[in-house]
Each structure stands twice: as C-alpha cells, then as structure tokens.
Amino acid sequence: MNVKSVIGNGAEGKSEFDERNSLMTTVDSRPDAGVLAVLAAPSEEEIRQVDAWWRANNYLTIGQIYLLGNPLLRERLSVADIKPRLLGHWGTSPGLSLIYAHVSRLIRLTGQQAIYLAGPGHGGPALVAAGYLEGTYSEIYPQVGQDEAGMLRLFRQFSAPGGIPSHVSVTTPGSIHEGGELGYVLVHAFGSVMDNPDLLTVAVVGDGEAETGPLEGSWKGISFLNPVRDGAVLPILHLNGAKIAGPTVLGRKDPAEVRSLFEGHGYEVFEVEGGDLPGMHYRFAAVLAEVWGRIRAIQRSAREGTWDGVRPRWPLIIMRSPKGWTGPDKVDGVQVQGTWRAHQVPLSGVRENPEHLRILEEWLRSYRPEELFDASGAPSDLVRGLAPEGDLRMSASPHANGGVLTRDLDLPDFRGYAVEVSAPAVVRAESTRRLGEMMRDIYTANPDRFRLFCPDETNSNRLGAVFEVSDRAFAERVVDGDVAIGRDGRVMEVLSEHNCHGWLEGYTLTGRHGMFATYEAFAMVSASQTVQHGKWLQESKRLGWRAVVPSLNVLLTSTAWRNDHNGFSHQGPGLIQVVLTQRGDVARVYLPPDANCLLSVADHCLRSRSYINLIVIDKQPQLQWLTMAEAVEHCTRGAGVWAWAGTDDGSSDPDVVLACAGDVVTMETVAAARILKERLPHLKVRVVNVVDLMTLPRPKDHPHGMDATLFKELFTDTTDVIFAFHGYPGAIHQLVHGRPDADRFRVRGFIEEGTTTTPFDMTVRNRVSRYHLVMDAINNAKRLPGGAADLKAWCEEKLAEHEAYVVQHLEDMSEIRDWSLAQA
Numbered sequence: 001m002n003v004k005s006v007i008g009n010g011a012e013g014k015s016e017f018d019e020r021n022s023l024m025t026t027v028d029s030r031p032d033a034g035v036l037a038v039l040a041a042p043s044e045e046e047i048r049q050v051d052a053w054w055r056a057n058n059y060l061t062i063g064q065i066y067l068l069g070n071p072l073l074r075e076r077l078s079v080a081d082i083k084p085r086l087l088g089h090w091g092t093s094p095g096l097s098l099i100y101a102h103v104s105r106l107i108r109l110t111g112q113q114a115i116y117l118a119g120p121g122h123g124g125p126a127l128v129a130a131g132y133l134e135g136t137y138s139e140i141y142p143q144v145g146q147d148e149a150g151m152l153r154l155f156r157q158f159s160a161p162g163g164i165p166s167h168v169s170v171t172t173p174g175s176i177h178e179g180g181e182l183g184y185v186l187v188h189a190f191g192s193v194m195d196n197p198d199l200l201t202v203a204v205v206g207d208g209e210a211e212t213g214p215l216e217g218s219w220k221g222i223s224f225l226n227p228v229r230d231g232a233v234l235p236i237l238h239l240n241g242a243k244i245a246g247p248t249v250l251g252r253k254d255p256a257e258v259r260s261l262f263e264g265h266g267y268e269v270f271e272v273e274g275g276d277l278p279g280m281h282y283r284f285a286a287v288l289a290e291v292w293g294r295i296r297a298i299q300r301s302a303r304e305g306t307w308d309g310v311r312p313r314w315p316l317i318i319m320r321s322p323k324g325w326t327g328p329d330k331v332d333g334v335q336v337q338g339t340w341r342a343h344q345v346p347l348s349g350v351r352e353n354p355e356h357l358r359i360l361e362e363w364l365r366s367y368r369p370e371e372l373f374d375a376s377g378a379p380s381d382l383v384r385g386l387a388p389e390g391d392l393r394m395s396a397s398p399h400a401n402g403g404v405l406t407r408d409l410d411l412p413d414f415r416g417y418a419v420e421v422s423a424p425a426v427v428r429a430e431s432t433r434r435l436g437e438m439m440r441d442i443y444t445a446n447p448d449r450f451r452l453f454c455p456d457e458t459n460s461n462r463l464g465a466v467f468e469v470s471d472r473a474f475a476e477r478v479v480d481g482d483v484a485i486g487r488d489g490r491v492m493e494v495l496s497e498h499n500c501h502g503w504l505e506g507y508t509l510t511g512r513h514g515m516f517a518t519y520e521a522f523a524m525v526s527a528s529q530t531v532q533h534g535k536w537l538q539e540s541k542r543l544g545w546r547a548v549v550p551s552l553n554v555l556l557t558s559t560a561w562r563n564d565h566n567g568f569s570h571q572g573p574g575l576i577q578v579v580l581t582q583r584g585d586v587a588r589v590y591l592p593p594d595a596n597c598l599l600s601v602a603d604h605c606l607r608s609r610s611y612i613n614l615i616v617i618d619k620q621p622q623l624q625w626l627t628m629a630e631a632v633e634h635c636t637r638g639a640g641v642w643a644w645a646g647t648d649d650g651s652s653d654p655d656v657v658l659a660c661a662g663d664v665v666t667m668e669t670v671a672a673a674r675i676l677k678e679r680l681p682h683l684k685v686r687v688v689n690v691v692d693l694m695t696l697p698r699p700k701d702h703p704h705g706m707d708a709t710l711f712k713e714l715f716t717d718t719t720d721v722i723f724a725f726h727g728y729p730g731a732i733h734q735l736v737h738g739r740p741d742a743d744r745f746r747v748r749g750f751i752e753e754g755t756t757t758t759p760f761d762m763t764v765r766n767r768v769s770r771y772h773l774v775m776d777a778i779n780n781a782k783r784l785p786g787g788a789a790d791l792k793a794w795c796e797e798k799l800a801e802h803e804a805y806v807v808q809h810l811e812d813m814s815e816i817r818d819w820s821l822a823q824a
C-alpha cells in the first residue's frame with residue numbers, strides 16, 4: 001500500500017489544512033512520521049470539522065428514528081412531525097458514528113483504503129446517515145437527495161414499510177455486514193482482508209455481541225493473517241457497558257482483566273475512554289493515529305523483508321463511551337444516557353407526552369442543525385469537508401460491493417480429474433480426492449483469489465492434494481514435525497465452523513472465491529450463518545447497484561451415512577433441510593452420486609454467482625457410476641433415468657419407480673433394482689437419480705424446477721415412486737408438493753436412527769437398505785408378477801441374517817461390503 005498524497009481532499013481553501021496536508025506528500029520516503037504527527041494531533045479546526053460531521057450524523061440518526069416532517073426543524077416540533085411507530089436503535093449509534101468520523105479523517109489524510117463493519121448493526125441509522133453525508137447515498141438512491149426533500153425521504157423511509165430496514169442492511173452502501181444476528185463482525189472482517197493487502201477493515205465489536213460464541217471465537221483471526229499478503233483488521237471494542245436490558249460482561253469486568261483477555265489473544269491493546277467533548281475527539285484521534293502507525297509498521301516491515309516471521313501483535317482499540325452518548329440524560333426522572341435504557345428509543349412517548357416532545361426538540365437542536373445543513377438542506381461545507389473523495393469514502397468502497405472487483409477463477413478443465421469408468425458400479429474411488437486434486441490446481445492458477453476453508457479436516461475429507469501447493473495458513477509458532485503449516489499458507493484450517501463460514505463470506509463478499517468443506521453433521525454449527533448469508537444474497541439481487549459476488553460453496557463430506565464409525569452425534573443431514581427453506585433465487589442443493597458428477601457440479605458452482613451451493617457427497621471409497629461424458633450430461637439435466645439400472649426398457653408405464661438422491665442411497669437403490677431384476681424380472685422398474693435436488697419442485701417454486709413434461713418423463717404421473725433420499729424424508733415431500741398425485745412418493749431417508757455401527761447397518765436402521773427398498777417396491781408396484789411374496793420373505797431373511805452377522809463379526813457381510821455390478 002502506498003500512502004497517498006492527500007491534496008484535493010475537499011479541504012481546498014482551508015489554508016491550515018493545505019499546509020498540514022503538504023506534510024504527507026513525502027510520506028513514502030519518511031515512513032509515516034509526518035502523517036502520524038498530523039493524525040495524532042488534530043488542529044482545533046479539524047476537530048471542529050470532525051465534530052460537525054458527527055453532530056450531523058447524530059442529527060440524521062435521530063431524524064430517522066423519530067421524524068416524518070419538519071426535517072430541518074424550521075418550525076417548532078409538533079406531534080404531526082413524529083412517526084406513529086418509533087423504531088430503531090439510538091444507544092450504539094453515536095459511538096459508531098464517532099468512530100466513522102475519525103476513520104474518515106484518517107482516510108482523507110492518508111489515502112488508506114478502508115471499509116467499516118458495524119458489529120452492532122442495529123445502529124443502522126448511523127451508517128445510513130454516514131453514506132448520506134458522504135454523498136454516496138444520493139448517488140445510489142437519487143430520490144434521497146442532499147436537500148430538504150431528500151432528507152425528509154431519508155427519515156421517512158427508515159424502518160418503514162416500502163422503505164429500508166433498521167439494520168446496516170444490504171441496502172446500506174459500504175456494508176458487507178448486516179449485524180442483525182450478532183457475532184459475525186470479526187469473521188467477516190478477517191475474510192475481507194485475506195489476499196487483500198491494501199485493505200484496512202475497521203470492525204466495531206459490540207460488548208454485548210462479544211458475549212456470543214462466534215464472536216468469542218473470532219478474535220483468533222490474527223493467528224491466520226499474513227501481513228505481507230493480507231490486509232489488516234482493526235477491531236474496536238465498543239464498550240458502552242450495556243446491551244438491551246442489562247450490563248455486559250466486559251463492561252463490568254475489571255479493565256485489567258479485559259486488557260489481559262485481548263493481550264492473551266495476541267493483540268496490542270489501546271484504550272480510550274470518556275464522554276467529554278471535545279476531549280474524547282482528541283484522545284480518539286491520538287489513539288487512531290497510534291494504531292494506524294502500528295499497522296503500517298507491521299505491514300511495512302513484512303513487505304520490505306525485515307519481518308522476523310513472528311506473529312505481529314496487531315493493535316486493538318477498546319473504546320469506553322456512554323451508551324446513548326449526547327442523548328437525553330434523564331427521562332421521567334430516570335437515568336437513560338449511559339445505561340441500557342438508551343438502547344433503542346430513549347423517548348418513547350413523544351406523541352402522547354408533551355414533555356417528551358420538548359426533550360426531543362431540545363435534543364435535536366443541541367446539534368445546531370443550522371450549522372450542519374445549508375439553506376437547501378444539504379450538508380454544509382464544514383460537514384462535507386471531512387469525507388474522503390470517490391472510492392475512498394467508506395460508503396463507496398468497491399471492496400464493500402465486491403462483485404465489481406471479482407475476477408473469474410482461472411479454472412482447470414474438470415474433466416482432467418475424471419475417474420475412468422468402464423461400466424457402472426465396477427470401480428471404487430474416493431470421490432472427494434479428485435476434487436482435492438482439482439482444487440490444488442485452482443490454488444496454483446489463482447494465487448490471489450481462491451481459498452479453501454475447513455475446520456481441521458482437509459486431509460480427513462480427502463482434499464489434501466491442496467497441500468502439495470499450499471500450506472495451511474498459520475501465523476503462530478511452527479515447530480519441527482508440523483506438516484503443511486506455515487505463515488505463507490493459504491489453506492484456511494481452524495477448528496471453528498463459525499470462523500470458516502464467516503471468513504468465506506467476507507472473502508466472497510469482497511469479490512473472491514472459495515469453498516467451505518466440513519463434516520455434514522457439524523455444518524449445523526454454522527447453519528445460522530448459512531441462513532443469514534442467504535438472506536443477504538437474496539436482498540442484494542433486488543438492488544441493481546449491488547454487483548453479483550461469487551457464490552458461497554459449502555461441501556458436506558463425512559456424511560451421516562458414513563459416520564458409522566463415529567456414532568450418532570456425527571450423523572445429521574440437517575443442513576439440506578435448512579437450505580431447502582431458502583428462496584429459489586439463492587439456494588441450490590447438489591447430491592452428486594460419484595466423483596465425475598462431483599467434479600462437474602463443483603465446476604458449475606465455482607463459476608456461479610450469488611448462490612448458496614450446497615454439495616453433499618461422502619469421502620469414503622464409493623462405487624462410481626458414470627463416465628465423465630455421462631456425468632456432465634446427467635448433471636446438466638440435474639436428474640435422469642438410469643436405464644441400465646432398471647428393467648422398464650424405456651416403457652412409459654413402469655410398475656414402480658425407484659428414485660434416489662445421495663451417494664449411499666443411490667447404491668442401495670441400484671442394488672435393490674438389481675435384486676428385483678434377478679428375482680422378479682417381470683416387474684418393470686425404472687431407476688431415476690437426482691443430482692440437483694431443486695429440479696424436483698415445480699418451476700414456479702424454484703428456477704431449477706423441471707417442467708411438468710420432464711417430470712412426467714422421469715416419474716410418470718401415476719406410478720408410485722420409492723424415493724431413497726440422503727436427508728430427512730420430509731424434504732422430498734416438501735419438494736414434490738404440487739406435482740401430480742404427490743402422495744405416491746414413498747420416501748425413505750435418515751430418520752434419526754444412528755449409532756456406532758457398520759455402514760450398511762446405518763441404512764438398515766433407517767429402513768433405506770436395498771432390502772427395504774425391494775419390499776417397498778413390491779408393496780407399492782402397480783402390478784405384481786408372481787414370486788413377490790417369496791421375495792419379500794427373502795428380504796426379511798436377509799435383514800435378519802445381516803443383524804446377526806454384524807453383531808458377531810463387527811463388519812458387514814462380504815456380499816454387501818464388496819457388492820458391485822462387476823460381481824453381480
């Protein structure tokens with residue numbers, strides 16, 4: 001990063017500024033000394049400017065919460081000016097905007113590229129106001145202009161039907177973080193700076209938010225940051241002492257303990273405290289200068305080759321300031337400012353209580369709006385002067401609209417990693433291993449824009465080929481005996497699904513690509529993040545100015561069915577259920593049955609934009625079904641008849657359809673079809689495999705939904721379908737809802753029958769084994785040839801034999817273990 005000259009910063013005409021700014025033109029030859037001196041000791045004029053911007057922001061924040069008329073207080077405030085429903089969060093807002101103001105000054109003086117993530121995203125009005133004051137808001141939403149009418153629109157739209165949400169939502173320029181569900185600000189921040197060396201992400205952490213599990217785990221981000229190649233995160237703990245209805249833990253701890261906590265995480269802690277003005281401005285400016293200097297020094301030494309390789313002590317600020325700062329001190333005789341009572345709307349009875357109305361007017365006028373906005377209602381020159389220009393405005397940063405920076409991945413031809421398949425179900429292979437090889441080459445070809453995120457399981461998930469070209473990222477001590485670990489690594493392994501998921505979100509939202517690979521059951525740890533990210537992507541699609549970003553690709557391997565050795569805790573296909581509930585414009589679920597399908601699906605997902613792509617396939621050696629050419633065709637359609645597996649000879653009227661989605665259940669289905677072929681050859685059985693689960697719904701319910709004709713071609717309109725599904729059976733019922741005679745779908749799937757047992761026993765316990773499927777087929781077929789009753793009895797015998805065998809031999813019968821079509 002180069003520290004830029006700041007001439008042309010909007011401060012022209014202010015000779016004192018020009019003089020001070022001229023100090024910065026020589027910064028590169030005199031590392032940061034001049035600029036740091038200027039930053040650390042703002043002039044009175046600069047503080048007047050910062051304070052004016054802050055007051056304007058606070059004014060606009062309160063206006064958004066309360067007003068639907070009289071935006072500039074040209075007249076006395078009346079009940080008619082007050083919104084009927086008072087919504088929004090005041091308490092955190094002044095702290096958020098004070099930080100924003102000072103970081104803006106830093107940017108203007110240094111040219112630093114920065115984005116701002118508000119952990120307490122409920123302070124939405126402050127961030128909306130920031131974008132408005134910077135002019136970005138009106139550029140994006142011209143109807144909200146910088147004049148009195150625009151200001152009124154700004155106020156009326158906030159938290160209103162047809163308007164904007166109350167949080168730092170997708171609609172807020174400059175944001176990649178809503179902060180609605182608390183806990184993710186640091187994971188997003190760290191993801192945003194990976195492979196983004198010029199970016200500084202300022203991440204404000206609420207002290208209530210800091211009590212959440214994900215946030216508590218995310219301080220460790222610096223243990224994975226490389227100062228040469230990555231940008232920097234500046235965490236600012238916004239310690240205002242209270243949350244919605246009570247004190248925060250960190251707020252009531254001895255400050256020495258709080259300091260030790262963060263020092264223990266490896267940060268250099270800087271504290272700044274107070275509610276006094278302008279004193280707090282001076283102190284905050286000094287602290288910000290100090291920490292920025294530290295960041296610059298760390299990066300400079302790393303990038304100029306003088307770094308000793310030890311993990312830097314990155315700076316962190318603890319800012320102690322009153323909750324609801326500058327708001328009403330007491331209301332109805334009760335202390336509000338500095339307490340949890342300031343969290344939302346400190347004066348709630350404004351329309352009914354004249355005293356509240358009076359306090360509100362006094363409060364608004366205390367910011368002296370006449371100094372902040374000119375006669376037309378536009379921000380005054382004094383206020384405007386603070387903002388950096390163009391893309392340096394945090395609300396206009398391209399990093400926060402990452403799609404504009406996205407470069408396509410340089411992808412190798414996935415066909416090059418194919419498993420040779422001479423015939424279906426003859427060869428066994430670890431499918432994910434092939435994907436690992438493909439990802440290895442993606443790493444090589446895209447050293448600045450692709451990462452794999454995984455909670456300590458890259459090898460276990462058979463993706464370890466990536467380590468041939470990249471270590472695991474690790475900034476802590478590396479010792480003899482460590483394997484594939486180092487500060488230059490770019491494979492992200494941390495035992496935290498929250499970190500992995502959130503880092504990938506931050507990485508993709510700033511325009512880069514990646515994959516999160518995790519055990520299926522433990523994907524539920526971060527399921528809520530999947531949901532929240534889906535909401536973000538869905539909303540962003542409604543906004544023309546939000547450029548599409550790379551998709552969030554989630555690979556679930558080590559699946560429920562093959563966690564026979566680990567037991568019930570590891571057996572849970574819940575994430576499919578979660579993603580299914582998301583809207584069709586963002587949610588995709590793929591269940592490739594083998595390696596070649598997996599490669600085809602992965603290639604598709606890595607090229608896609610703004611989706612959540614869930615890919616589910618197990619890592620254990622598994623039978624391979626399709627040649628690469630067949631796999632491509634099958635995956636392109638998303639579902640198809642496997643004529644070679646069935647006995648219906650392409651008839652339009654099979655006696656029963658055996659459908660499957662998921663690798664293990666596909667094997668059981670094909671095995672069941674084979675049993676029927678051999679033992680009940682006159683039963684016409686059709687086998688259908690589904691890769692793209694979203695082909696099942698009607699087109700009006702999901703964009704991938706197959707049309708009625710195709711659906712009929714696969715499933716007929718009347719024949720019963722025995723559907724063996726990887727996940728919970730209810731999902732298939734949900735997906736085929738509205739299809740002709742949907743009741744004919746008899747679904748087998750995971751029914752929470754699990755334990756530590758053999759792989760086949762898992763299917764038996766959940767009644768989706770080949771024997772169960774054969775019995776289901778007989779029970780539901782339209783027409784039954786002779787011999788069906790005998791075959792059912794045989795299946796029962798086989799199940800009894802299995803049960804006795806596994807208990808005695810502790811493994812599956814060899815006819816099951818080694819089953820294939822070569823032998824059949």
Ligand SMILES: Cc1ncc(C[n+]2csc(CCOP(=O)(O)OP(=O)(O)O)c2C)c(N)n1
Pocket residue numbers: 091092120122179180181182183205206207208209210212238240242243244248323343
């Ligand atoms: C995960 C989660 N749990 C609960 C809430 C409800 N909630 C909204 S704001 C808030 C308090 C936040 O306190 P803090 O982070 O300290 O923010 P501030 O005091 O600055 O408003 C809570 C509990 C939430 N938004 N997210």
